[in-house]
Amino acid sequence: MKMAEKGLEILFDPLVMNNLTVKNRFFMAPMGTSFDLDQLANYLVARAKGGVGLITSGLMSVHPSGRAKGIGQLVLETDKDIDRYLPMVKAVKAAGSRFIAQLGHVGRYAFSRVIGQPAVAPSPIASFYTRETPRALSTDEVDEMVLSFAEAAVRAQKAGFDGVEICANSGYLISQFLSASTNKREDKYGGSLLDRARFLFSIIGETRKRVGDDFNICVKFDAEDGVEGGNTLEDSLILAPKMVEAGADRLHVWAGWHESLRPMLPSFVPRGAFSYLSAAIKEVVDVPVSTVGRINDPYVAAGILRRKEADLIGLGRQMLCDPDFVRKIEEGRIREIRRCIACCYCIDQTFGALKSDKKVELKCALNPELGHEGKALADLPEKKRKVVVAGSGPAGLEAARTAARRGHDVTLYEKEERLGGLLNLAVVPPHKEELKNILDYYSLQMELCNVKLKLNESFTIETLEKIKPDVLVVAVGAEPIVPNIPGIEGDHVVTSLDVLEGRVQAGENVVVIGGGLVGLETAEYLADGGARVTICEMLKSVARDVERASRWGMVSRISKKMRVLTSTKVIGIQESEVVVESVENGRETIPADTVVVAVGFTARTDLLEALNQSDIERYTVGSCGKPGKIADAVAEGFSVGCRIR
Numbered sequence: 001m002k003m004a005e006k007g008l009e010i011l012f013d014p015l016v017m018n019n020l021t022v023k024n025r026f027f028m029a030p031m032g033t034s035f036d037l038d039q040l041a042n043y044l045v046a047r048a049k050g051g052v053g054l055i056t057s058g059l060m061s062v063h064p065s066g067r068a069k070g071i072g073q074l075v076l077e078t079d080k081d082i083d084r085y086l087p088m089v090k091a092v093k094a095a096g097s098r099f100i101a102q103l104g105h106v107g108r109y110a111f112s113r114v115i116g117q118p119a120v121a122p123s124p125i126a127s128f129y130t131r132e133t134p135r136a137l138s139t140d141e142v143d144e145m146v147l148s149f150a151e152a153a154v155r156a157q158k159a160g161f162d163g164v165e166i167c168a169n170s171g172y173l174i175s176q177f178l179s180a181s182t183n184k185r186e187d188k189y190g191g192s193l194l195d196r197a198r199f200l201f202s203i204i205g206e207t208r209k210r211v212g213d214d215f216n217i218c219v220k221f222d223a224e225d226g227v228e229g230g231n232t233l234e235d236s237l238i239l240a241p242k243m244v245e246a247g248a249d250r251l252h253v254w255a256g257w258h259e260s261l262r263p264m265l266p267s268f269v270p271r272g273a274f275s276y277l278s279a280a281i282k283e284v285v286d287v288p289v290s291t292v293g294r295i296n297d298p299y300v301a302a303g304i305l306r307r308k309e310a311d312l313i314g315l316g317r318q319m320l321c322d323p324d325f326v327r328k329i330e331e332g333r334i335r336e337i338r339r340c341i342a343c344c345y346c347i348d349q350t351f352g353a354l355k356s357d358k359k360v361e362l363k364c365a366l367n368p369e370l371g372h373e374g375k376a377l378a379d380l381p382e383k384k385r386k387v388v389v390a391g392s393g394p395a396g397l398e399a400a401r402t403a404a405r406r407g408h409d410v411t412l413y414e415k416e417e418r419l420g421g422l423l424n425l426a427v428v429p430p431h432k433e434e435l436k437n438i439l440d441y442y443s444l445q446m447e448l449c450n451v452k453l454k455l456n457e458s459f460t461i462e463t464l465e466k467i468k469p470d471v472l473v474v475a476v477g478a479e480p481i482v483p484n485i486p487g488i489e490g491d492h493v494v495t496s497l498d499v500l501e502g503r504v505q506a507g508e509n510v511v512v513i514g515g516g517l518v519g520l521e522t523a524e525y526l527a528d529g530g531a532r533v534t535i536c537e538m539l540k541s542v543a544r545d546v547e548r549a550s551r552w553g554m555v556s557r558i559s560k561k562m563r564v565l566t567s568t569k570v571i572g573i574q575e576s577e578v579v580v581e582s583v584e585n586g587r588e589t590i591p592a593d594t595v596v597v598a599v600g601f602t603a604r605t606d607l608l609e610a611l612n613q614s615d616i617e618r619y620t621v622g623s624c625g626k627p628g629k630i631a632d633a634v635a636e637g638f639s640v641g642c643r644i645r
């Protein structure tokens with residue numbers, strides 16, 4: 001077996017605390033799911049087997065008023081809850097990780113519909129998230145809530161967990177107490193910074209009293225909460241040593257609330273962005289400090305440790321995307337890592353689940369096996385079949401990978417000279433570099449899975465007749481829609497793909513028609529290159545096809561760089577201008593040396609039509625079925641790859 005690369009050994013130094021030793025410097029950050037307990041156990045066991053030293057559960061509610069969701073909520077609210085977790089805890093620990101329970105209460109982020117009563121909070125301040133106003137807890141109720149946390153910790157101990165993490169982050173109940181923006185109390189739990197922190201300190205102290213010294217207590221908190229009138233790093237430098245004094249063994253430093261005004265999760269947040277916060281906290285405490293946030297790279301992780309910015313590296317989404325991340329580093333197989341691209345698809349699923357009464361599974365855009373751990377990769381086929389995949393976008397690549405892993409003989413045709421389809425252009429706009437990881441990952445997978453590549457070869461009906469495969473997977477993607485606007489045939493009218501491919505040089509004044517993801521990103525690419533850009537979008541808002549977690553950050557960034565017109569229709573294109581019309585502003589003429597069309601994609605149908613006469617077993621995957629996102633393409637590719645018998 002290969003070893004971790006030179007310089008990365010630091011990631012595998014055990015972290016020794018008085019009451020807990022972690023075998024390496026990685027921990028899985030808490031992430032709520034809606035999996036049932038069997039599924040959850042399989043999912044966590046897969047991560048433990050993947051080498052991560054310590055796993056944190058998703059938030060476990062300590063009180064019925066503190067639940068985030070109706071389906072899949074973990075609870076440690078009564079002694080009856082203990083037994084349910086025993087098998088899962090045992091299985092995760094047996095698979096090689098230490099396991100701690102995150103204890104929390106979501107406070108004013110609870111939906112009254114979910115908890116069957118109004119949400120509770122330090123003060124009755126409406127939540128942007130639920131659009132509901134919570135009820136203020138009485139002093140006695142806060143005293144009782146302290147006990148609820150401590151009693152839940154004892155239950156975690158009885159269930160076999162190695163410790164607890166107190167959730168004082170992200171805008172949940174404890175952080176609502178910590179912040180002057182949501183804590184207006186006049187009793188002992190409100191007032192000065194230290195008075196507002198009394199709730200947290202009491203929880204840590206009471207927990208320590210009950211669980212004894214031989215049980216690890218971690219506190220996750222936001223070193224800057226990013227909310228107007230909230231706590232700053234300066235405040236946290238005062239609070240952190242007091243958390244340790246109260247009994248914390250480790251501090252887990254995060255960077256803000258759900259209401260925070262700064263983006264923390266999308267791909268335009270740099271890798272390891274928040275280690276400056278853990279570094280600052282490390283200066284004022286003598287217990288291990290963890291960082292988390294946008295870490296998908298072993299060199300970034302090792303750099304953080306080497307610079308002593310943190311003692312333990314948190315992996316959130318990277319653990320969803322590749323359960324074997326740590327093992328691959330340990331075995332020197334870094335190129336095999338499937339890196340999280342920070343697309344936020346998983347977050348949107350999770351938050352969708354909170355608001356929904358239906359079960360919404362946690363999904364990853366790139367890891368179609370998330371939530372299906374413990375199950376074999378569909379039944380292996382009865383016989384090896386000759387499978388041809390036409391098109392090497394993410395749909396074709398995933399279909400080829402999965403079919404080959406299951407033992408089929410797979411050949412992949414791509415009409416262009418490189419693999420990846422539209423991903424090659426999706427990676428071009430600013431802040432999209434992470435998408436390159438998908439290309440690197442699949443290129444290596446094709447090699448490892450022995451998929452035969454036919455680049456620069458268009459798959460046609462003649463190819464089919466010549467090579468006679470048993471099964472054909474059509475993954476030929478989509479092409480840009482060209483709208484019917486007077487003047488659209490002009491030489492200065494191009495598509496977003498022409499721009500991103502570098503086939504055309506845009507002029508000084510550019511009008512982009514279409515304010516969806518592709519239009520906005522192409523516009524930003526041009527604006528960053530010095531063009532004066534105007535976006536015209538027919539709908540009332542732009543970025544409707546962008547995931548919620550990325551949308552607001554992206555829109556606010558882009559709006560600063562260009563003029564964004566909504567509810568505006570382009571009614572004509574002339575030689576050096578575009579005529580637009582809106583109900584609000586009437587008709588306007590906008591200068592345009594270049595007009596970029598980005599109004600969506602339509603499925604490529606030529607091959608499918610030609611195949612109408614053929615009776616070959618065939619499947620259609622990705623955008624040539626229905627133009628969509630990477631997540632759809634990968635999911636369909638995987639599903640078909642599994643179905644081929």
Ligand SMILES: Cc1cc2nc3c(=O)[nH]c(=O)nc-3n(C[C@H](O)[C@H](O)[C@H](O)COP(=O)(O)OP(=O)(O)OC[C@H]3O[C@@H](n4cnc5c(N)ncnc54)[C@H](O)[C@@H]3O)c2cc1C
Pocket residue numbers: 343390391392393394395396413414415416419420421422423425426427457458459460475476477478500517518521604607621622623624627628629630631633
């Ligand atoms: C600028 C831009 C940014 C984007 N950003 C994102 C994003 O951030 N997140 C996201 O989820 N999605 C994004 N997308 C969309 C994403 O790229 C598509 O959803 C995805 O690529 C669709 O995959 P696919 O495999 O179905 O098709 P494609 O990626 O279109 O691949 C189809 C492939 O088939 C090949 N082909 C066609 N005909 C033949 C033939 N006859 N024989 C052989 N090969 C053939 C084509 O050359 C192409 O390589 C973006 C798209 C663009 C243009």
Ligand SMILES: Cc1cc2nc3c(=O)[nH]c(=O)nc-3n(C[C@H](O)[C@H](O)[C@H](O)COP(=O)(O)O)c2cc1C
Pocket residue numbers: 029030031032033058059102167169170220254265292293294295314315316317318346347350362
């Ligand atoms: C699906 C999902 C669920 C999450 N649930 C929780 C949670 O229950 N408790 C918590 O403190 N943080 C939660 N987080 C935040 C993560 O713990 C982590 O702080 C954040 O994702 C940043 O790390 P990353 O960039 O490595 O993903 C969740 C994140 C995701 C993606």
Ligand code: SF4
Pocket residue numbers: 317318320321339340341342343344345346347363364365366367
């Ligand atoms: S869905 Fe996107 S952000 Fe979430 S884990 Fe997968 S790749 Fe990362």
